[in-house]
Amino acid sequence: MGSLFRSEEMTLCQLFLQSEAAYACVSELGELGLVQFRDLNPDVNAFQRKFVNEVRRCDEMERKLRYLEKEIKKDGIPMLDTGENPEAPQPREMIDLEATFEKLENELREVNLNAEALKRNFLELTELKHILRKTQVFFDEREHAGLNPTESMTRALISDDNIARQSALGPVQLGFVAGVILRERIPAFERMLWRACRGNVFLRQAEIETPLEDPSTGDQVYKSVFIIFFQGDQLKTRVKKICEGFRATLYPCPEAPSDRREMAMGVMTRIEDLNTVLGQTQDHRHRVLVAAAKNIKNWFIKVRKIKAIYHTLNLFNLDVTQKCLIAECWVPVLDIETIQLALRRGTERSGSSVPPILNRMETFEDPPTYNRTNKFTKGFQALIDAYGVASYREMNPAPYTIITFPFLFAIMFGDSGHGLIMFLFGGWMVLKEKPLAAKKTDNEIWNIFFGGRYIIFLMGLFSIYTGFIYNDIFSKSLNIFGSYWTVNYNASTVQSNKALILNPKYNDFAHYPYPIGMDPVWQLAENKIIFLNSYKMKISIIFGVIHMLFGVIVGLWNHLYFKRKDSIICEFIPQIFFLVFLFLYMVLLMFIKWIKYAADNEVFAETQACAPSVLITFINMVLFKPPNKVDNCYPWMYAGQDGFQRLLVVLALLCVPWMLLAKPLLMIHNKKKLVQGIVHENGDVEGGVGALQNTGAVAQGAHKEEEEDMSEVFIHQGIHTIEYVLGSVSHTASYLRLWALSLAHAQLSEVLWNMVMRNGLVREGWFGGIFLWAIFAFWAVLTVGILVLMEGLSAFLHTLRLHWVEFQSKFYAGQGYSFQPFSFEIILDAAQSGTEE
Incomplete structure (x- = not known):
């Protein structure tokens, strides 16, 4: 499970196999699926490699099997799939397989020709x-x-x-x-x-x-x-x-x-x-095809395994004696012993007496990225890899995405009813996982849904929770704890006035908050959207800033692992300061405002009437502008706020040149120290002026190249700084999509209820029941089609963007390449899907 947080440690190995044992050893490694072979003959044509004849024979056998399969499907005969995974046959068994397929093909072609002639005569x-x-x-x-x-x-x-x-x-x-x-x-x-x-x-x-x-x-x-x-x-x-x-x-x-x-x-x-x-001809043809249908799945597996083995052997090199095959491969360090055991089994199967040799090699190449996944984490890892495969040993965002992805989705899709539909659909796919996986289909949409079944399951579960917090279920509210608002008007006043204002000073909120979520009375309020806008906008910013801060902190773990002390001092510290001094401070202002200002406060300056706007306060802070004074209201939220805010802005602005110049200047300083150290060392060792002159000539020759390198460093650092500073502002604003889509979803759900479902509830009697049945069917189709599928897809894509851009840009390079092991399972799945298409 540790490789989920950071990719597996890989090593390049050299493998020596005796020619007689090579086939069996590669077969065992294919069953294991933990070795990625490199092509040691990149300049050799595919038709000039050692095992090209064997590959051609396998292609011919596969062609004959495809012909048999086509004839079996034409007659509608079910092909027996026992789920067995037979081992790759020995090379000597290829002759028997070829003879069997040749006999079946010839017999079937002869029967077909006779049947066609008879049918033509019959016609x-x-x-x-x-x-x-x-x-x-x-x-x-x-x-x-x-x-x-x-x-x-x-x-x-x-x-x-x-x-x-x-x-x-x-x-x-x-x-x-x-x-x-x-x-x-x-x-x-x-x-x-x-x-x-x-x-x-x-x-x-x-x-x-x-x-x-x-x-x-x-x-x-x-x-x-x-x-x-x-x-x-x-x-x-x-x-x-x-x-x-x-x-x-x-x-x-x-x-x-x-x-x-x-x-x-x-x-x-x-x-x-x-x-x-x-009739006799058809009976004979049917008997031949029924006999072939019992074994054709296993035959396909055997032939494809043989073909894959010979394809892999074509990547190897022959030594000078022509008795040994040499291969190079990437393997996970933790699995070296398992691979050696598989090689030993292959050697024993082949009857060879010479053991295989697996040597670790030193290399400057970047190893492939390998993250071990299971059926639960596979979908989330696929979301990350779709953006870019992690660089080798870089922090993997997938484990954090398991929680943050469905949660941010649920903030936009906050409806317990719609979330329940999604939860039940995902749960059904999870419970019926094995039978659904056995029904292999080429329907791309279904494969996408099934591949992301755990993502859909969690998105639905989290949406039920956020819908409970918003107190929103199919645009209606649940009155679980009753309303904490008190109506102090009499009945005649309520009936004669369409819009009345409830004073928060005289309701139960003044004494203690609502137990959980929203008070159901807001569903009836005329200013519901105004209230929810303020609430959802603020929580969007809060979660957005926390999400970005976490991304910057994950970047610190990268710097610590790769021992980049310069990056910690010159990048991480100013980045975290810039984000904390400006945007985390804005979040703290929201909490201060929520805590300090209340309707029942005895001091007028601390009532809701004097509560300053957090957005206006933040803008004035950045512009060094004093707040607008209001009678009987104190312009600041706490004592010393003006001076403290100015200090934060100045410190945040100082972080910009820190990010821009510190790293290039530090690199120049380190290079100068290195050159001085070389000169000093040469002077001590040689003891002569000639050595110093030679060193000076080398330094002058490299001076121009160093200037070019440093100019590139300055440009790169400048781009990185501008991207981070401007990105911090735009990314914070980008999290407002959580509020926007949540509002749009709630309003669309309410419009659908008022314009469709409400019409089915106005008629009474038996006709009203039939009418309600028809209206409910129409409302249910629109709910599933528009609010669950279309809105769900929209929220999914926006959540994906928040992770790819706003979160991963803080620490994730994504410039690696994935580990592609030689695995029979992967090869057979790819061949099966290709055949179905």
Whole structure:
């Protein structure tokens, strides 16, 4: 848990592994997930590394598994997930896995090809069946009408004069073609036939009621049967080309009814035989996929682990003898023994007799930042890392954020009703944590909510508390302790006057305060907003100043840990003085005002009428301006206030040049002492003038570079000083968002109640109950959608800004990079989420 306050101490290690044991050792380290390997071959192409062939084999196995998975999902077969985590197979087992996947893929592809051919044959026979049925119906209609079909077609296509001329020459011979076409192409098909054949063809079409399955895609398509009559070979060729262009399928259709019936019977027999064969093919395919579905999850895990191991081995270097692999890795110091035990297990598994060697190395590189987290602290750490990963061994804001984040959120979201909704939602996710985590989904919004379940839970809990303090629940108040205000007016006066003033001097507040929170009578008061504005504005400033002071103090712990005494003297002390002398003093004035001035004080100068404005007092203090005098009122809150305030402002202003100049001047002084010490040491040792001259030449050569370095230090310190001084003012004002959003939330909640929910309470009887039910549903949807979700998101973002900017800027650099260990768990989770997407 200590690493939560400050990142783990890391060390760079060199690892020597025998070639035979390297695979097993890396496998054990992947299960452990505590080692971050460095790439020792950055200039070597990925295709030129030692284990590139093994990686390719793993890619091929993964491709085959993805094909199997796609076919399993297509058939809707559930894939068994036992939650097992099998170990990475030995390299020799890769051959067996490859053979298994090859056999399954080939068998499945062969079955699919056969099934597709059978389905295509079945489709053709089905279409031919519909053609024979529809054309038979068409010819039967013509015969019942007393017309020969050929004669009727002739009359439809040829005029009476042409018929007389043709009958003199001989009988007219008409041809026809029949086929099937997609239903949506019929209108365009008909127009094209009419235009291309100039109206010399006759088209008759009928819809196929049942959809047909496309064997290539498996989609259901709707088609229509058509028959086209024409005269002559030229028109026949033209019609067939048009059919080909519209991708219509033509089928043979006999002219004689007896031939059509005989063909139909043969088609039905073949369809029945095909149905039997198709059923057997589907059964075989289903059996193959069911057998594969039982193991596919474990197969994926095994292949991905093998692939990850070989990817990691490609980062290693080979020694001169080609029998040893050398790696460099970052490891936590506390876990070195655990890592050595894992390496020993890997060596024993591989049967090697040469033990691995793990040596610590000295380096000037910045180690990665590693903060150990659990399921509770993980969400808060993610909030901090989203701004920037902490520098190595820098103070981590996450443990303090666990309390300050939900608390500052709750100040803005202070409603016990809305907080209860959020609390119950967060509590449900926490209680159902395991089953919800098992249902892995690619819904990004849900994943964000679930990842921050403990944050939502605490935000709701704290909001219930602040709502209790504000005495606000769905814009209404709870009358738990009764009102401490006394109404001294009679009934007629109260009824005849809309607005009356209650004198605080004559109510119970004069003797003792309300037990906790706000008096419920303020919910009815006309000046409720004025009173709550003053209260919420002041507590916003109070919590803001305390929050910033704590940030500066956390910065002191950084200086002490890194032994930066100069920073303590030149930065921390003037920063804390500047903040205390100005802004903490303003907070103290608020408490003095609350304590000193009361309505029942016997001295008039100490009543609420003479209470000075804290804001005006602070402005006059900074401007060295005397306060405005009021008759019978004392202008100061305590004796000697004027002189004390002037002293505080002068001391605060002196802190500005202290922050600006002290550190650069101290650095110049230290460098001069260092140069003098070197000169003195050289003079003693050499005992000659030549050594002094050489030292002077070196000093002169470095003089110009030192001037450039010092100018950068002055500029950097100036920017830092201006940022802190101006930031102290702007950051203090920024905490007023706590008051602003709290006021906006309360007012929006009240408006929603008055404009929606109140309308449902004015009707009586059974109709009133139904009306109230509908109004309540509408009010509940708006409450959850606007006040809980939208307002909650707004308050969350403002709280995030207060932590990232106002709090963390006082001590947090955030210039590190995160520790990314070689971990099978992380790799498998990333692969799983990538597959789902």
